[in-house]
Amino acid sequence: MQFWPRARSSTETARIRHWPSNKEAKLLGFAGYKVGMSHVMITDNRQTSLTKGTEIFCPTTVIECPPLQAISIRFYKKFRDDSRLVSELYANSLDKELGRRINLPVKKGKEATDFDFVRLMCATQPKLTGFGKKRPEVFEVALGGNKEQQLAYAKEKLGKEISVAEVFKEGQQLDIHSVTRGRGFQGPVRRFGVTLRHHKSEKSRRNPGSLGAWRAQGHLMWRTAHAGKMGYHLRTEYNKWVLKIGNKAEEVNVKGGFLHYGLVKNSYILVKGSLGGAQKRLIRLTEAIKPKKGVPSAPQITYTSLESKQGR
Secondary structure, eight states, X not given: OOSOSOOOOSSSSOOOOOOOOOSXXXXXXXXXXXXXXXXXXXXXXXXXXXXXXXXXXXEEEEEEOOOEEEEEEEEEEEXXXXXXEEEEEEOSSOOGGGGGTSOOOSSOBOOOSSOSEEEEEEEOOGGGSSSOOOOOOEEEXXXXXXXXXXXXXXXXXXXXXXXXXXXXXXXXXEEEEEEOOEEEEEOHHHHHOOOOOOTTOSSOSSSOSOOOSOOTTSSOOTTSOOOEEEEOOEXXXXXXXXXXXXXXXXXXXXXXXXXXXXXXXSOEEEEESOOSSOTTOEEEEEEOSSOOTTOOSOOEEEEEOOOOOSOO
C-alpha cells in the first residue's frame, strides 16, 4: 500500500506538487531526456567510506539537457485555501514548434501588480536532440527568492534560453520526477509479489490463495492482489548525486550510440545510479527537498566508459 492507488499516469510529463525553497533568485528545477546508462571510475571522496581515496566503479545515468525556453511569466495570488493564476505575460516571439503543443496566444498579456509569487512557464527543445522529436513539452518551474527578485529574474529570462549549468552544479543532490516504463498486463505474482502456492494447489498456482474473509460488499476488495496493468506510474526518487555537468558530447557518447536513443548532441548531466523511465522520456529535475547530510562535492572522474552498448 506504499503506492496506492496504482493508477497509470495521465501524461508522460511528470507533475511536481511541491517545490523546495531557495533564497537565490533562479529556477528551482530543470528537465532533460533520458539517454541510457553507462559507468565511470571515480576517486571516492566520502569521508566515512571504507574505500576513501581509492578508485571505485560507479554506474551512471546520462540525461541530455537541451536549453529550456522561457515562454511566459505567470502571476499567482494566494487565497485562504489555494493559489490562483491572476495574470500571464508571454514573450514577444515564440517558437513555431510550440504550436504543436499549445495554442499560440494572440495577445501577449499584461503584468500583474497584486501578486504573491511568480512562476516561469518553460518549454523544452527536443528538435535539438538526435532522436527526431519535434513536439515540445511545456510546464511551470518555480523560482527562488522573494516576489520582487522572482519578477526581476523572470523578466530577464523571458524569451531567452536557460542552460542546465545556470540551474544546477556538480556534486549537488537532486530529486528525480519521472513516469516509469510501462510493463503491460501482468499477473499478481509479478505485480504484487504474492507467494507462489503449493504445487498441488487446486486450479492455479500463481493466483492469490484467499480472496478475503469479508465478501459482504458484493465484490472483491481492492486489497486483494489481482492481475492488471503494471508500470507507467509517476514516481519521485530523492537525493540523486550529480557526478558531472558537461557540454562536450564526445566525452560521454559511446561507440555506435546509445541503444534506442542515438548520440548526445547537447549539454548533459551524469547522475549516480539508475532512474525511472524509458529512453527518450522526459525527466524532470528539482533541487533536493530533504537532502542528506554529509554528501561530498563532485568526485574526480578518472575514466568514462565509451565502449559500444550494441552487444557485439
